[in-house]
Amino acid sequence: MRSALPIATVVVVIFAIWTAAVVPMNIHLTADLAGRQDIAVTPETPRERQEVGAISLALQNTSIWGMTYTLDRPNLPSPHQVAAELYKSVFTVAPTSRRSLIYHAWVTLSATLLGFLIGAAAGILLAVGIVYNRTMDKAVMPWAITSQTIPILALAPMVIVMLGSIGVQGLLPKAIISAYLSFFPVVVGMVKGLRSPDHMQLDLLHTYNASGPQAFWKLRLPGSMPYLFASLKIGISASLVGAIVGELPTGARAGFGARMLVGDQYGQPILTWAALFGAAITAALLVAAISLIERKTLGRMGMRMAA
Amino acid sequence: MTAPVISASSLDLTFQTNDGPVHALSDVNLDIGKGDFVSFIGPSGCGKTTFLRCIAGLETQTGGTLSVNGMSPDAARRARAYGYVFQAAGLYPWRTLEGNIRLPLEIMGFSEDEKKARVKRVLELVELAGFEKKFPWQLSGGMQQRASIARALAFDAEILLMDEPFGALDEIVRDHLNEQLLALWARTGKTIAFVTHSITEAVYLSTKIVVMSPRPGRITDVIESPLPKERPLDIRDDPTFIDIAHRVREGLRLGHADD
Amino acid sequence: MTAWIIALAIGALGWWINARLAHGASSDSRTVSLAIPVIFGVTIIAMWQVLVTMLDVSAVILPAPSAIASRFVNSIPILFADFVQTIIKGALTGFIIGMVAAFVVAVIADRSPFLTKGILPVGSFMAALPIVGTAPIFVKWYGSDWESKAAVVAVMVFFPILVNTVAGLRDTTAMQRDLMRTYAADYWTTLFKLRLPAALPFIFNGLKIATTLALIGAIVAEFFGSPTVGMGFRISTSVGQLAMDMVWAEIVVAALAGSSFYGAIALLEKRVTFWHPSQR
Numbered sequence: 139m140r141s142a143l144p145i146a147t148v149v150v151v152i153f154a155i156w157t158a159a160v161v162p163m164n165i166h167l168t169a170d171l172a173g174r175q176d177i178a179v180t181p182e183t184p185r186e187r188q189e190v191g192a193i194s195l196a197l198q199n200t201s202i203w204g205m206t207y208t209l210d211r212p213n214l215p216s217p218h219q220v221a222a223e224l225y226k227s228v229f230t231v232a233p234t235s236r237r238s239l240i241y242h243a244w245v246t247l248s249a250t251l252l253g254f255l256i257g258a259a260a261g262i263l264l265a266v267g268i269v270y271n272r273t274m275d276k277a278v279m280p281w282a283i284t285s286q287t288i289p290i291l292a293l294a295p296m297v298i299v300m301l302g303s304i305g306v307q308g309l310l311p312k313a314i315i316s317a318y319l320s321f322f323p324v325v326v327g328m329v330k331g332l333r334s335p336d337h338m339q340l341d342l343l344h345t346y347n348a349s350g351p352q353a354f355w356k357l358r359l360p361g362s363m364p365y366l367f368a369s370l371k372i373g374i375s376a377s378l379v380g381a382i383v384g385e386l387p388t389g390a391r392a393g394f395g396a397r398m399l400v401g402d403q404y405g406q407p408i409l410t411w412a413a414l415f416g417a418a419i420t421a422a423l424l425v426a427a428i429s430l431i432e433r434k435t436l437g438r439m440g441m442r443m444a445a
Numbered sequence: 446m447t448a449p450v451i452s453a454s455s456l457d458l459t460f461q462t463n464d465g466p467v468h469a470l471s472d473v474n475l476d477i478g479k480g481d482f483v484s485f486i487g488p489s490g491c492g493k494t495t496f497l498r499c500i501a502g503l504e505t506q507t508g509g510t511l512s513v514n515g516m517s518p519d520a521a522r523r524a525r526a527y528g529y530v531f532q533a534a535g536l537y538p539w540r541t542l543e544g545n546i547r548l549p550l551e552i553m554g555f556s557e558d559e560k561k562a563r564v565k566r567v568l569e570l571v572e573l574a575g576f577e578k579k580f581p582w583q584l585s586g587g588m589q590q591r592a593s594i595a596r597a598l599a600f601d602a603e604i605l606l607m608d609e610p611f612g613a614l615d616e617i618v619r620d621h622l623n624e625q626l627l628a629l630w631a632r633t634g635k636t637i638a639f640v641t642h643s644i645t646e647a648v649y650l651s652t653k654i655v656v657m658s659p660r661p662g663r664i665t666d667v668i669e670s671p672l673p674k675e676r677p678l679d680i681r682d683d684p685t686f687i688d689i690a691h692r693v694r695e696g697l698r699l700g701h702a703d704d
Numbered sequence: 705m706t707a708w709i710i711a712l713a714i715g716a717l718g719w720w721i722n723a724r725l726a727h728g729a730s731s732d733s734r735t736v737s738l739a740i741p742v743i744f745g746v747t748i749i750a751m752w753q754v755l756v757t758m759l760d761v762s763a764v765i766l767p768a769p770s771a772i773a774s775r776f777v778n779s780i781p782i783l784f785a786d787f788v789q790t791i792i793k794g795a796l797t798g799f800i801i802g803m804v805a806a807f808v809v810a811v812i813a814d815r816s817p818f819l820t821k822g823i824l825p826v827g828s829f830m831a832a833l834p835i836v837g838t839a840p841i842f843v844k845w846y847g848s849d850w851e852s853k854a855a856v857v858a859v860m861v862f863f864p865i866l867v868n869t870v871a872g873l874r875d876t877t878a879m880q881r882d883l884m885r886t887y888a889a890d891y892w893t894t895l896f897k898l899r900l901p902a903a904l905p906f907i908f909n910g911l912k913i914a915t916t917l918a919l920i921g922a923i924v925a926e927f928f929g930s931p932t933v934g935m936g937f938r939i940s941t942s943v944g945q946l947a948m949d950m951v952w953a954e955i956v957v958a959a960l961a962g963s964s965f966y967g968a969i970a971l972l973e974k975r976v977t978f979w980h981p982s983q984r
Contacts, residue, residue, distance in 0.1 A: 144822030152826075213845065273719065273726040276737065277744035287966035288959045289919035291836075292935070295927070295943045296951045303764050303946075371832070379834040386927050394837070402840035402928065410840055418833045425832055503882055522888050529886040531879050538979035539901045548897060552887045580979060 153217055162192035163214035164206040169195065171209070172202045215408045223412040236392070239416045245393040246381050247420060249309050253316020254377040258370060260317070261324030268325070269332040269358070270350075279329065285322045293318075294383045312384035312393075319380035320373030327369025331362025364441055367432035374424045382417060394420070449476035450514060450604060450636045451500055457508030458495060458662075468661035469495045470506070475655065475664065479603075482630055482637045484647035485655045486693060492662020493640045493655075497606050500638060501529055513604070525553060527604035528597030532612055534589035536581035536596075542568070543577040546596045553600055567595040570629055587618040591625070598633070605637045612642065620678060623649055627676055644697075648672075648689045649681060656696035666696035707758035711751040718747025767949040775949035776956060782938070783957050790935040791961045793850035794922035798857025799914060805858065806865035806910075811895070814873045823870055831863035839925035848929040857921040861914035865907070872906025873899050905980045908973040915965045919958060 169179045169187055180198050181187055187195060196203070207216040215223075227239040234241060264282075268275045294315045301311040335357050343353050385395025394417040401409030456473040459466045470492045477483050485493035498504040499511055502522035513521035521527065528549075536545045543564050550560045568574050571591040581589050590610055597605060611619045623646060630637055641647050647654050648670065656666040670689060672680065680686055722740050730736055749769045755761065756768040763771060776783065813819040839856050846852035876899055884894045926936025935954050942950040977983055 141821045141825060144818050144820075145825055146822075148819065148822035148826045272731075273723040273740075276726040276731070276740040277722050278741075280741040281745070284963055287916055288962040289916060289923055291920045292923045292939060292955060292958050295940055296948065296955070299943045299946070300765055300948070303762070375832045375834070379836060382834055382837060383924055383927075386924075398837055398840055399928075402844065407841070407844070414837050414841075417837055421833050422829065498882075501886055503885060522886065525888055527886070529883065531883065533879060535877070535879050535883055537898070537901065539904075539977070549887050552884075552889045552893050552897065582979065 156214075156217055160212070160214050160216045161203050161206045162196045164209055164212045165192050165196045165199065165202075167209060167211075167213060168202050168206045169199060172199075172205060177202065211405050212407060215411050219408050220411045220415055223408045224415060227412060228416075239397070239412065242393050242397045242413070243416055243420055246312075246378070246385065246395070246417070249312035249381040249384070249393075250316050250374070250377045250424070252309065253313035253381065254320050254374050256313065257317035257320035257377065258324050258373055261321045261369075261373070262328050262366070264321075264325050265328035265332060266354075268329050282322055282325045282329075286326065290318065290322075291315075291380065291383055294380065295386075298384060312381045315384040316377035316380040319376040320370075323369045323372045323376060324366075327365045327372070328362060331365025332358045334365060335361045360439060360441075363436060363439065367428065367436070371425050371428050371432075374428055375421050378417070378421050378424060448515070450479050450481075451475075451477040451512070451638070453496075453499075453509065453511045455509035456496075456499065456506050456511055458492070458499065458504065458506050470499070471661035471663045473509070473662075473664055475667070477636060477638065477653075479636055480634050481653055482639065482651050483653045483655060484639045484641055484651040485657060486641055486644065486647045487657030487662075487697065488659055489642070490659035490662070491657040492659070493657050494608050495662060496657075497608050497638060497640050501527060501606055525600060526602055527606050528600065528602045530590075530594055530597045530605070530607040530610045532609045534581065534586075534593040536589055536592055538580065538582055541578050541580055542573065542584070542592050545581065545592060546599050549596060549600050555600075563599050563601075567598045570598060570632070571595045572625065585618075587614055587622060590614065591622065594626075594629075598629075603636060605635050607637065607639045609640050609642065611646070619643075619646070624678060626650065631674065644690050644693050645681060648686060648693060649676060649678075654689070654693055656693055658697070658699075665699060666692070668692055668696075707755055710758070711754045714750045714754060715747055718743055718750075763948055764946045765948075767952060771949045772952040772956070776953040779950065779953060783953060785933050786935045786938050786954065787957055787961065789850060789931075789933045790853070790922045790926065791919065791965075794853030794925070794934070795857050795918040795965075797850070798854035798921065799861055799918040801854060802858035802861035802918075803865055803911070803914070806862050806869060810866055810869035810873060813870060814895075814899075815891070820870055820874065824867060827863050827867040827870070831867060835860045835863075836921055836924050839921075840928045843925065843929040849931055850934075852929075853922045853925045853934075856925040857918045860917045860921040864913045864917065865910040868906045868910030868913075869903060872903030875906060876902050904977050905973075905982065908969065908977060911969050912966060912973070915969055916962060919962050919965065923958065 166187060170184050172179050173182070173184065179187075179202065181190065190198075206212070207218070212219070224239065227237060231238040233244075264278070268279055268282075297315055298311045301307070301314065339357060339361075340353070343357055348356070382393070382395040382398075385393040386399060394413050397413035397416075398410050401407060401411075401413060453473050453475045456470055457468075458470040459468050473492075473496060485496060487493050495504060499506055500513055500518055502513075502518035505519070511518055514524070514526050516524065516526075536542075537548065540548065546564045546567060547560050550563060555563070564577070565574070568577065571594055573588065573591055573595065576584065576588070576592075581592065584592070594607075594610065597607075611622050614622070627650060639647075639650060641650075652670050654666075654668040654670060655664055656668070657663065658665045668689060671685060672683075672689070722743055725731060725736050725740050725743075728736070752766075753769045756766055757770075761768075767775075809823075813823050836856065838859060839852075842852040842855040842859075846855055873895075880898055880902070881894070884898055889897070923936040923939070926934045927940050930937040935958060939951050939954050942948070942954070974983055
């Protein structure tokens with residue numbers, strides 16, 4: 139891996155900026171706390187400090203910098219606080235406990251995966267229909283493309299309530315949001331893929347007098363694989379976002395979204411940040427899993443990844 | 446004889462690659478005088494393009510000396526001593542023909558009037574007057590390459606470096622452009638260094654033909670052409686022409702013999 | 705039962721017209737290409753209308769299209785205020801901030817091939833993350849008005865634009881760069897005369913992805929706290945009041961805003977990158 143060092147450098151820079159930002163972001167809170175503990179702070183009263191900018195306040199009180207990294211309810215938690223919370227909620231608690239991030243991850247993940255499977259399967263089917271039926275192509279394809287320019291995520295709360303009022307609750311409403319978010323990218327990518335074989339390749343099969351299904355299984359479907367995987371990667375991260383947002387407006391009790399909301403409402407920013415990182419890691423693992431399948435499949439088929 | 450415009454002595458260039466060092470140029474000695482039309486011919490890997498890029502200051506030699514207009518190639522590049530024509534036209538698709546030819550003039554800070562006058566003049570020189578507002582992708586390959594020559598001429602450098610400029614064109618278009626290039630050379634008196642892999646093209650165009658061979662890239666023969674400056678296309682059937690072509694072919698064959 | 709029969713008849717009729725048009729002689733003309741999806745849309749809405757009214761579907765589950773339309777027309781001042789709050793103040797401001805920041809970082813990173821190599825994979829990774837989840841954090845930092853929404857949007861659009869700009873700036877051929885060297889052109893001249901124009905198709909790709917993200921960010925961030933105006937606020941409160949017609953009206957606004965925003969960028973792209981093979 140020749141790019142390992144550049145990647146590491148960029149990541150280190152990001153964490154360095156984060157770490158450096160902790161001091162000014164938390165300095166007002168820290169100064170108030172220090173003031174209550176009779177530690178000398180300049181300026182002395184909270185009101186005077188409100189007048190001073192974060193950076194100049196930080197420069198005037200270098201002695202309390204250490205405290206900015208250990209606040210219980212910081213504006214910006216430090217990287218090690220988030221890491222500690224992640225460690226605590228992942229490794230030190232039983233996975234079935236409500237305090238375990240694994241538990242919440244599973245709640246979100248199960249909805250994500252179920253929705254993704256429904257959405258991707260439906261997307262592939264519709265794509266086949268679009269490629270083989272001219273009416274469908276002309277009527278549905280423009281809508282599939284337009285749908286990508288619309289913030290359909292905004293539908294999420296309504297879907298939850300709509301399904302709730304007809305008695306569908308729990309996993310399924312979130313899965314449906316995940317499904318329709320992954321559906322459209324898969325349709326568009328798969329149509330592109332099924333259409334990727336060029337005239338010469340199709341003509342070759344004509345010279346063999348190949349039947350329609352033969353052309354599909356031997357040329358169009360294999361030819362579409364690079365495009366399919368590219369859109370599946372987009373689809374699965376969209377599914378995860380859909381499941382998380384689906385947890386937000388409904389006061390869900392479990393899942394990454396619920397965890398973020400709890401951290402927000404009960405003034406525990408470290409919880410919110412840990413949930414955010416948990417979600418980010420989950421997204422990364424999901425995309426990595428698809429990439430792995432992609433590499434295996436395409437490798438076996440002797441194909442290259444689509445750009 | 447006046448001092449040469451381009452002068453190389455014991456020029457060496459070794460590239461360090463992942464597969465070990467590659468000896469691209471070895472002990473190259475050559476003088477090019479003012480107003481010469483010099484062709485470099487040889488199989489791929491013989492260093493002809495590399496030598497042209499050294500003259501242009503796009504590569505730096507690892508041994509020996511090379512001077513252009515009495516300066517180092519890099520200093521000559523900074524002084525904008527030459528126009529370079531690449532294998533592909535490489536015109537910017539987002540600029541019109543006129544805009545493409547203005548590009549070097551903009552970079553070199555010519556006045557607006559001067560830009561207009563020069564664009565007009567060089568477009569006439571390559572017989573593209575009237576196509577100013579066209580975009581490159583609306584033109585044929587031959588026209589694009591003519592436009593790229595106009596671009597190289599626009600800032601009136603004394604030297605023209607051409608790296609297989611007609612290599613990608615079909616033979617009929619190439620003949621036509623060769624004729625035009627000779628006419629242009631006669632009119633402007635520029636010093637031209639021309640890389641090609643066509644024997645006919647090299648003999649037809651040049652006053653001096655440099656035959657090169659690979660591993661390591663080196664000069665195996667330098668032929669001064671006795672052909673007159675006036676050259677109609679049918680000069681290619683002339684016995685002198687055929688003799689020179691024969692000698693070039695022999696030189697190329699010898700170069701190959703030590704593989 | 706009758707309702708289903710009528711709805712199916714409407715659907716079959718719409719499909720039949722479209723099939724005739726799609727297989728007709730002038731099926732590739734602009735008008736027909738536009739008419740077919742429109743007829744499809746109208747057919748769906750008609751079936752929806754028939755089913756909802758004839759089956760007496762509760763407005764809490766699915767309001768009829770006519771109900772949504774009348775709600776839309778009667779609430780234009782509210783919808784417009786929400787539009788200004790969310791789209792103009794939140795999404796557009798954030799979009800511009802994120803875009804400018806991405807351009808600046810891209811141009812700085814571009815000077816170092818080492819940084820570029822690191823930024824491309826890290827940036828694409830970040831672009832795939834659920835960044836919209838940072839909304840509660842920004843709401844806490846910048847308050848519940850549009851500033852926090854703009855911040856969420858800026859972060860969301862930053863990565864796709866950054867990655868595409870950096871990739872685009874690298875997308876010149878060795879020959880094009882050599883040409884600029886033969887002119888002894890300096891870094892900035894090469895950047896403005898060659899590499900930025902060459903990067904434009906990539907940059908627009910990033911901008912188009914970012915338009916949808918900007919709207920999503922601005923609306924979803926309002927679920928975490930907002931003043932009493934805004935599309936996300938209206939959606940979440942109307943959901944709470946079971947006023948589904950209002951929710952749908954907001955979704956219509958979101959769809960219109962989304963496709964016009966995207967359309968505007970696509971139009972600009974057509975004007976600026978007319979020379980690119982994909983546009984000719």
